[in-house]
Each structure stands twice: as C-alpha cells, then as structure tokens.
Amino acid sequence: MAKLKTVFLCSECGFDSPKWVGRCPGCNAWNTMEEEKISTAGKVSASCKAAKPQLLKEFTGPGEHRKTTGIGELDRVLGGGVVDGSLVLVGGDPGIGKSTLLLSAASQFSRRNGDVLYVSGEESAVQTGLRARRTGALEDQLWIMAETNLEWILVEALKMKPAMLVIDSIQAVYCPAIPGAAGSISQVRESTGRLLRLAKDHGIPVMIVGHVTKDGSIAGPRLLEHMVDTVLYFEGERNYAFRVLRPIKNRFGSIAESGIFSMENDGLVEVLNPSQFLLAERSQNVSGAAITACLEGIRPLLIEIQALVSTTCFGLPRRATAGFDANRLGLLLAVLEKRQGMMLGNQDVYVNAVGGFKLVEPAADLAVMLAVSSSFKNRPVPGDLVVMGEVGLTGEIRSVPHVLQRVREVSNLGFSKVLVPWGNLAELKKASLNVELIGVKTLSQALEVGLH
Ligand code: TYD
Numbered sequence: 523m524a525k526l527k528t529v530f531l532c533s534e535c536g537f538d539s540p541k542w543v544g545r546c547p548g549c550n551a552w553n554t555m556e557e558e559k560i561s562t563a564g565k566v567s568a569s570c571k572a573a574k575p576q577l578l579k580e581f582t583g584p585g586e587h588r589k590t591t592g593i594g595e596l597d598r599v600l601g602g603g604v605v606d607g608s609l610v611l612v613g614g615d616p617g618i619g620k621s622t623l624l625l626s627a628a629s630q631f632s633r634r635n636g637d638v639l640y641v642s643g644e645e646s647a648v649q650t651g652l653r654a655r656r657t658g659a660l661e662d663q664l665w666i667m668a669e670t671n672l673e674w675i676l677v678e679a680l681k682m683k684p685a686m687l688v689i690d691s692i693q694a695v696y697c698p699a700i701p702g703a704a705g706s707i708s709q710v711r712e713s714t715g716r717l718l719r720l721a722k723d724h725g726i727p728v729m730i731v732g733h734v735t736k737d738g739s740i741a742g743p744r745l746l747e748h749m750v751d752t753v754l755y756f757e758g759e760r761n762y763a764f765r766v767l768r769p770i771k772n773r774f775g776s777i778a779e780s781g782i783f784s785m786e787n788d789g790l791v792e793v794l795n796p797s798q799f800l801l802a803e804r805s806q807n808v809s810g811a812a813i814t815a816c817l818e819g820i821r822p823l824l825i826e827i828q829a830l831v832s833t834t835c836f837g838l839p840r841r842a843t844a845g846f847d848a849n850r851l852g853l854l855l856a857v858l859e860k861r862q863g864m865m866l867g868n869q870d871v872y873v874n875a876v877g878g879f880k881l882v883e884p885a886a887d888l889a890v891m892l893a894v895s896s897s898f899k900n901r902p903v904p905g906d907l908v909v910m911g912e913v914g915l916t917g918e919i920r921s922v923p924h925v926l927q928r929v930r931e932v933s934n935l936g937f938s939k940v941l942v943p944w945g946n947l948a949e950l951k952k953a954s955l956n957v958e959l960i961g962v963k964t965l966s967q968a969l970e971v972g973l974h
C-alpha cells in the first residue's frame with residue numbers, strides 16, 4: 523500500500539520541493555508553492571523501450587496531418603486545422619464562452635470526421651444537450667459523457683477511439699489514484715499527462731478547457747501550458763458580444779493569428795469582417811470620435827475611439843479609460859498640454875475603445891489624441907478619415923509596423939483618407955492603394971488635418 527507524503531508544488535512550473543519555500547527554485551516565482559499530498563508509489567513509465575538516436579534528416583516526411591474543425595476562425599488559430607494527436611488547451615475566464623465554442627467545434631468536427639466524445643465534468647448531459655439544441659450543435663456522431671473520473675473517461679475513449687476528444691474542464695476531472703481534490707496541481711498535472719499519452723499513442727486530438735482564476739488558487743493553466751502543444755486564450759468583455767481567440771503557444775503554427783467571434787443568442791458566430799462589425803453603430807459628424815487601424819495578431823481591425831472632455835466639477839480632474847491604458851492616456855494628455863497648449867488640467871477626460879476591444883498598441887496614440895482634441899474643441903473628425911501613428915514626448919509622429927496591411931483594410935472598408943506617419947509614406951506610395959495618403963511629421967500637423 524502506497525503511503526502519502528506532503529510536498530509543495532509550484533503552481534507556475536510544477537516544481538516539487540519537500541519543504542515550503544517562498545520562491546520557487548524552478549521558475550523563481552514568489553509565493554507559488556502549494557501544499558499537496560502525493561503517493562510514494564514509484565512512477566510507472568509510459569513505455570519500457572528506450573529510444574535510440576536516429577538521423578534527423580530521415581524525419582522529413584509529408585508533415586503533420588490536419589483535419590478541419592468546420593469553424594474557420596478556430597482552424598485559422600490552430601494553424602490550418604487540428605493536428606492528429608495534438609493536445610490543445612483553451613483557457614479563459616469563466617462564462618466567456620469556452621464550452622459553447624468547443625461544443626460547436628465538436629459538433630462540426632463530428633459531421634466531417636466521425637465520432638467525437640465531449641466529456642462534460644461541469645454540466646450534466648441534459649444541460650449540454652439543451653445547449654446543443656439551442657445552438658444547433660446536435661449531430662448524429664456527437665457523444666456526451668458527464669463524468670469526472672478520468673479512469674472511466676480513458677476507458678470509454680479507448681473503446682470508442684473517437685476522431686476527437688473534448689475535456690470540459692481539466693479542473694473538473696480527477697484521477698482516483700492520486701490524492702487531492704480535482705483542480706489541485708498534482709491532479710491537473712497527472713490528468714494532463716494521461717491525456718497527453720492518449721493523444722500521442724493513439725493519434726486522437728484532445729481539446730481541453732482550462733479555467734483562469736484571478737488569484738491563481740486553482741492549479742492554473744500556466745502549469746498546463748508547458749505540457750500541451752497549443753494554448754489558445756479566449757478573451758473578451760463579458761458585457762460585449764465581441765470575443766477574440768488568441769494563440770499563446772502553438773507547436774504546429776504561427777501565434778500571430780487570431781480568431782474573432784461574436785456571442786449571440788443562438789451561440790457563437792464567426793465574425794468574418796470584424797472592422798465592419800465594430801464600426802456598425804458609428805455616428806458621424808459628432809465631436810470626440812476618431813477611427814484607427816489596429817493589429818490583432820496580423821489582422822488589421824478598424825476601431826472607433828471615443829473621448830469625452832468635460833469641465834471638472836469638484837477638485838481633482840478624473841481620467842477614466844475603457845480598453846486603453848490609463849497611464850498611457852496620462853502621458854498623451856501631458857503631451858497635448860505641453861506641445862499644443864491645451865489646458866486639460868481642469869477637465870475630466872474619458873476614453874473608450876468601442877466594442878469592448880482592448881488597444882495595446884502605441885499606433886493608436888494619434889487617434890486617442892485626436893478624439894480628445896476633437897471633444898475639447900468641439901470640432902468633429904472627418905467621417906471618411908482613419909488615423910494611425912505613435913506619438914512621442916516631443917509631439918513627433920512615429921511610424922507604425924505593418925502599415926500596408928492596415929491601410930489596405932482602410933481602403934477595403936471604403937474610407938477615402940488616411941493620416942499616416944511621414945516615415946511610413948514611402949512604403950505606402952509603392953503600393954497601389956485606393957485611398958488618399960496624408961503623411962504627417964508632428965502632432966500640430968495631424969490636428970490641423972484631422973479636425974474640421
Ligand atoms: P459558456 O460557454 O458556458 O462559458 P464558459 O464555458 O467559458 O464558462 O457560456 C458563457 C455565457 O455565454 C453564458 O453565460 C451565456 C452566454 N451565451 C449566450 O449568450 N448565447 C448562447 O447561445 C450561449 C450558449 C451562451
């Protein structure tokens with residue numbers, strides 16, 4: 523009978539230590555060690571045969587075998603479809619739509635490739651069935667199993683040999699042989715290890731859902747990230763329909779791709795033209811709004827930035843942002859005061875990126891400044907103009923990366939003018955674009971052109 527012993531495991535990298543330490547010796551993270559009980563029984567190795575060195579050039583075969591999931595945006599982030607025997611982790615906040623996405627992927631996949639086993643450890647079969655009916659995900663070869671014991675799940679998976687296995691979620695399943703509650707680090711590590719073996723030994727692609735918690739008290743997908751082939755994060759504001767699926771790691775494709783969805787009443791819908799979606803409710807000829815072209819991975823997106831500048835009533839002026847870094851806004855406002863003489867010290871400033879989208883690129887600086895100036899001066903930005911550029915502390919406009927992709931999107935969406943950094947002009951002039959290019963070197967020039 524195996525005895526239990528107490529160890530401390532790091533929730534970031536899985537390093538184990540016999541005593542508690544403040545800093546993990548494995549990954550140097552602070553306060554990540556958690557107490558767990560593990561069995562002292564020796565580990566069983568997966569295979570008793572040792573591998574032999576072989577020449578690498580003998581392994582240049584036709585490459586990995588991929589199957590389409592039937593959801594274009596998901597295929598795109600996976601690098602062109604699901605690779606046989608791959609282990610994919612889909613992480614994200616609770617309630618963001620992970621189960622909805624994987625259920626619909628499972629259903630589409632089963633229509634094309636045969637049996638798919640969807641294991642739901644959190645919802646009952648009836649709940650999943652109702653959701654499937656509501657979102658149109660009922661298929662003849664889609665199987666549901668409401669089970670949390672991984673032993674039983676693996677027995678059924680080996681019997682069925684499905685074309686794909688979905689585990690929703692890894693924090694809900696447990697191995698009875700391992701002590702500790704479901705979701706503890708040792709359980710997550712062992713369960714993932716077993717699923718990895720199933721995927722590699724039988725070539726079954728396995729998709730697992732992993733929850734992200736703010737305080738990291740559940741064994742976070744951080745530890746899982748090292749074990750799996752592909753990590754996708756599903757992100758978005760819960761109160762908005764817009765969702766982005768981003769690859770964080772992909773052993774079989776690029777991580778510059780992104781998948782864009784909208785959460786509707788009847789499930790997740792792929793958004794094929796995100797810029798149009800984001801600009802749908804834009805009002806023209808009002809002050810305090812500017813449109814910029816951002817990159818989501820390598821995809822250009824046109825986003826409206828709104829600003830409201832109003833006189834402060836009490837004491838300190840407020841600066842509040844949604845979808846834009848508040849510190850960056852502080853910096854941009856200081857540049858406007860110093861270089862343009864705009865007295866914003868007694869004004870509240872609110873900035874919002876429309877659609878629940880988060881702007882992280884400095885290329886959005888110019889649009890934020892234009893929207894703020896437009897609201898402050900009560901002069902609208904022309905409705906057919908898109909602006910982009912990073913603004914430096916001296917008020918200079920710096921060039922932006924991948925400008926051609928951005929301007930192509932501007933021209934595809936029918937805008938007639940685009941304000942770009944002077945430094946990008948030469949590259950753009952070489953391409954034939956159906957849009958008027960206005961190059962600017964300084965903030966003053968940009969404000970002159972950008973405000974009616
Ligand atoms: P869910 O996929 O259960 O999230 P997760 O698995 O990431 O926790 O879905 C979360 C939310 O999505 C749910 O609160 C309601 C909403 N939703 C819709 O708006 N429309 C739908 O068709 C479905 C299925 C869910």
Ligand code: MG
Nearest residue numbers: 620621644690
């Ligand atoms: Mg769920």
